[in-house]
Amino acid sequence: MAQDHNLAIFRGRLKFKSNQSKIWGVFTLLSIITIIEVALGIIKPEFLTTNKLFTLKYLNWIFLILTVVKAYYITWDFMHMRDEKMGLRRVVVWTAVFLIIYLVAILLIEGDYIFDVYKENYIKFNF
Amino acid sequence: MDATVEKPSTENKTWNGGNKPLNASYGKMMMWFFIVSDALTFSGFLAAYGFSRFKFIDSWPIADEVFTHIPFIHGNFPMYYVAFMTFILIFSSVTMVLAVDAGHHLKKNKVIIYLFLTIIGGLIFVGSQAWEWNTFIKGSYGAVETKGGKVLQFVKEDGKRVALGDFAVPIHTERTTQDSNEGIWFLSEKELPSVTLAEVTKGFLTDESLLIRTQYLDENGERIVLNRAESVAKLNNDGIGIVEGANLKHNEYGTPLFADFFFFITGFHGFHVFSGVIFNIIIFFNVVIGTYERRKNYEMVEKVGLYWHFVDLVWVFVFTVFYLV
Numbered sequence: 001m002a003q004d005h006n007l008a009i010f011r012g013r014l015k016f017k018s019n020q021s022k023i024w025g026v027f028t029l030l031s032i033i034t035i036i037e038v039a040l041g042i043i044k045p046e047f048l049t050t051n052k053l054f055t056l057k058y059l060n061w062i063f064l065i066l067t068v069v070k071a072y073y074i075t076w077d078f079m080h081m082r083d084e085k086m087g088l089r090r091v092v093v094w095t096a097v098f099l100i101i102y103l104v105a106i107l108l109i110e111g112d113y114i115f116d117v118y119k120e121n122y123i124k125f126n127f
Numbered sequence: 128m129d130a131t132v133e134k135p136s137t138e139n140k141t142w143n144g145g146n147k148p149l150n151a152s153y154g155k156m157m158m159w160f161f162i163v164s165d166a167l168t169f170s171g172f173l174a175a176y177g178f179s180r181f182k183f184i185d186s187w188p189i190a191d192e193v194f195t196h197i198p199f200i201h202g203n204f205p206m207y208y209v210a211f212m213t214f215i216l217i218f219s220s221v222t223m224v225l226a227v228d229a230g231h232h233l234k235k236n237k238v239i240i241y242l243f244l245t246i247i248g249g250l251i252f253v254g255s256q257a258w259e260w261n262t263f264i265k266g267s268y269g270a271v272e273t274k275g276g277k278v279l280q281f282v283k284e285d286g287k288r289v290a291l292g293d294f295a296v297p298i299h300t301e302r303t304t305q306d307s308n309e310g311i312w313f314l315s316e317k318e319l320p321s322v323t324l325a326e327v328t329k330g331f332l333t334d335e336s337l338l339i340r341t342q343y344l345d346e347n348g349e350r351i352v353l354n355r356a357e358s359v360a361k362l363n364n365d366g367i368g369i370v371e372g373a374n375l376k377h378n379e380y381g382t383p384l385f386a387d388f389f390f391f392i393t394g395f396h397g398f399h400v401f402s403g404v405i406f407n408i409i410i411f412f413n414v415v416i417g418t419y420e421r422r423k424n425y426e427m428v429e430k431v432g433l434y435w436h437f438v439d440l441v442w443v444f445v446f447t448v449f450y451l452v
Contacts, residue, residue, distance in 0.1 A: 024221070027217065038207075042191075049347070060452045067443055075440065079440075085148070088151055091149070100167070111181030114182045115181055
């Protein structure tokens with residue numbers, strides 16, 4: 001079978017010699033990210049939990065961004081998206097990313113609004 | 128085969144299927160279709176979780192306080208066990224992708240070893256999930272439920288949690304669990320809690336050092352603790368029952384919705400892992416009996432691999448949304 005793996009990650013800055021060493025390299029990267037996440041989740045540094053950007057704590061921004069980074073490497077290297085055609089990549093990624101961002105944004109805004117209604121008005125939840 | 132079937136030439140043709148813009152086989156294409164739709168299902172669930180959480184943003188349970196257990200070890204270890212589960216799943220993803228790679232090189236024995244490791248990893252993950260559910264359902268400290276459906280938890284003056292059984296004063300009563308086989312036809316009730324509200328109230332009034340911690344969060348995200356006078360008033364006026372552990376209607380950690388989403392989302396994910404393990408086992412035996420060796424093509428391993436990585440991908444998000452954020 002033809003071996004046409006793209007062996008470079010970090011936009012070509014890190015090149016692996018074989019597909020197997022690339023797999024182990026990506027595993028190391030994912031492990032490091034997970035360890036950082038867990039460590040931050042346990043320590044919860046003061047300045048990250050008190051400062052906010054767009055009503056979300058810095059700490060939560062870090063978690064969300066690291067999650068997307070992890071998702072990227074799982075899809076690109078474990079699911080071999082890096083080796084697929086650009087058309088397939090876009091069909092899968094753009095569709096999902098667009099719909100998910102749309103849904104999440106709408107639901108979170110609505111949830112925040114309902115919270116305000118409960119808080120500011122004389123309505124209490126009854127469920 | 129090719130000699131007997133007359134195939135229309137599709138070379139260099141734009142129409143009649145001659146153009147393959149995505150250059151992926153039918154099976155892989157369909158697996159990607161499934162993955163995209165399943166990803167949307169999962170994001171629907173996670174977005175619904177976010178919606179409910181934003182709705183009760185000032186009284187949502189703190190995950191660090193809910194998941195604090197490790198099997199066989201007592202004590203307070205937030206997150207460690209979930210981190211372990213995450214590693215197991217990522218590692219089984221690695222063995223899976225190594226199996227796919229070995230398949231490309233037509234190395235049957237390596238595929239067998241790596242697939243076997245993947246299956247083991249999946250089973251460990253499902254087992255851990257079951258243990259986590261069991262711990263969550265059993266609960267750890269217990270709480271008092273209020274008229275408004277909120278929970279009151281008990282702490283010492285230094286803020287350390289106290290279990291209901293540790294301070295409740297036993298009162299002798301004749302109350303027994305109503306079973307369906309005695310008395311009224313078909314009528315039965317759930318197991319009685321280990322202590323009654325009267326016993327908890329009595330114990331609380333006896334021990335002056337106890338305080339009540341409400342479900343509400345202050346601006347720093349810490350739970351609000353009432354002072355002694357407020358605590359006594361709150362317990363006497365609002366307490367209606369005991370909650371131990373969590374189910375779909377009551378949850379000692381806070382909002383019942385938290386437990387509902389926990390059961391539903393991690394359950395749905397756990398079901399995906401379980402079916403992934405089943406697929407892997409089927410493919411594993413196919414590899415062992417040499418089906419793909421004869422075919423000279425291990426694409427089936429690649430296809431279940433895609434599914435398996437997707438399960439890992441979903442867990443990455445579930446982990447963040449449920450345990451970290």
